[in-house]
Amino acid sequence: MAEHLARLNPEQRMAVETLEGPVLVLAGAGTGKTRVLTTRFAHLLLTGRASPGQILAVTFTNKAAREMRERLAALLGRPVEGLWLGTFHALAARMLRRYAGLVGLDANFTILDADDQLRLLKQVMEAERIDAKRWPPPLLMGQIQRWKDRGEGPRAVTAAMAGDLAGGRLPALYSAYQARLKALNAADFGDLLMYMTEILRHNPDLLGQYHRQFRYLLVDEYQDTNVVQYLWLRLLAQAQHNICCVGDDDQSIYSWRGAEVENILRFEKDFPGAKVIRLERNYRSTAPILAAASALIAHNAGRLGKTLRPGSEARAPEASERVAVLSLWDSEEEARAVGERIEAWRRSGESLAEMAVLVRAGFQTRAFEERLITLGIPYRVIGGLRFYERAEIRDAIAYARLLVQPGDDLAFERIINVPRRGVGAVALRALHERARAADTPLTATAAALLAEGALRGRAGEGVRGLLAHLAIWRETLAREGHVMAMRALLDESGYTDMLRADKSPEAPGRLENLKEFIRALADFETLAGFLDHVALVMENEENTTSDKVSLMTLHAAKGLEFDNVFLPGWEEGVFPNPRALEEGGIKALEEERRLAYVGITRARKRVVILHAAQRRIYANWQDSIPSRFLDEIPEEWLARGGSASRQARPLPGTRGAVTAFPLHARAPTAKARGIVVGSRIFHQNFGHGTVVAAEDDRLEIAFDEAGTKHILDRFVEPA
DNA sequence: GGATCGCTGATTTTT
């Protein structure tokens, strides 16, 4: 252990060894936060202060939890059993399964995802006769979620808090929605923490039990906690006060999801006698990168205050490049410039996996994707649809849920007619009406209607077939286990046949996904265990080993690092995001600035910030001026360039495109450059290709991606 | 029950 401690700097060591009482570790970007967390964890175990089950360690993401678990095992030289280490939601769910009865749920309650939540809300809105046109369900759902994030159940919500949403009937809708969830034996994400907080608050015995169990609390990313998470932590910490929170107020970028920076700003008040430890030595980035990031974030008010300093001598300023700022004429040129640099760096031996393009909004990745495809550069887009959100996977999950819980109406509705069983809107409405009247789940209702002969024709046959199958699959589940049962289900339900018959280009991929689904099932002992995992861990395990450029939003980039980082779209109108500013004013501007700070501090070696003078927004071109954030970084840390920069004015009458052979330059002929029929060439717009014919200065080229085209020779270069 | 038309609206989204 001494060895692990010896590897820490004095502040880190303090953060690890201050075990008693509340501790707030303010960890700037790249200052060894994870190392501190895991070493502290190991330290508690190795000094015999606590056993694994006596430490509650909370993270926000499954990824962070996994990393902590792995690094802890590495530190200790063996995997650790019996840990209470996980995300807020996973830990709350684990607790709630034990005490579900206290809030009117069964232990095997279903955890609904966003999609289910919305469908359920729509149904309740219909029942409550609230016009979904006038009040978009996502808007109302958003408000309900914000209440849950603050720990406010339907009873805590007043008419004043709801305003005129849903014509002033949102509180009633909220109540009805919660009642419906309970009737379905289901909880949404917000419920997990809200219910658990409620339970702890009203059951002192139970709380006392947890107090005796959890002697130490460790919390990661504290700046991102919302009110209910804070309340939950405070309840659990109120006996022993041994709570250690790690976070960075400068990286709080999730306020729009209910996170309250105030939690971290208030820490010393909330936990009297708290010790605050600052980690400011950055071991990640070069000095110019740190200086630029620090100067930028200094424009925010109300910070706890930290200054990142280069942590090691090797990162001396003169040894490093300044932050590059490229001013371009338009967004297409911006994409080209990024592509060119990536190629240049790749040629000089940099790995693609160490390059990332970080954008403000998801749609921005498209331009770069297109460019990279043209150039034949491998890339991956992080974010987007995740594995468990794909339609075929969600269908399979719905079937699985129905096996485990016959009363799962949402699952039933999802798959009742997938594959087609002739059950349409009419039959479904009849089912619903009866179910509501008899207050029975849809499956039971369907059986009753069939028995009465009230469900006939195609729909009747379809429903009868499904119910019979479900009974058989449940038997298979009991006898041969969940993997066999699900395999049988996918075949016998006609689901795989449906996909096989599907001629669309996506169908083969969907079948492949289902195979992957079956493989994933095998990692779990029970179907219920798998379903819990799916609900709480919704993620893709994409292999990060392949050498690809990463494209993602700034939000998705938090916690990651790369040698080389591109930050495109630094323009007013794009970044800071105008909608955010509209909604949140100065607070939102500061959050946007933190986002910029997160972006810059992802880089170890180089940052390239780009902005374009013109950008096409939807249909039309718009003039753009550089982002105000660029003005907030002192020139001394910047190296300006690009066709539209002051240093690089283009020739009059040209658009200043950065092409190998600009329009205004006379390029050598194809022959002079050794381009003949059969040559591999490269074209700025169409990428790589092969020359199939040549006549004078005209070439016919079969491009790898763009098809065959006639091109003047001066626009291509040898590949 | 499924295909087609036309309108709308378009940030971020750890769980």
Next chain:
DNA sequence: TCAGCGATCC
């Protein structure tokens, strides 16, 4: 510009 939807038609 364009995807995603609800309404409408066959």
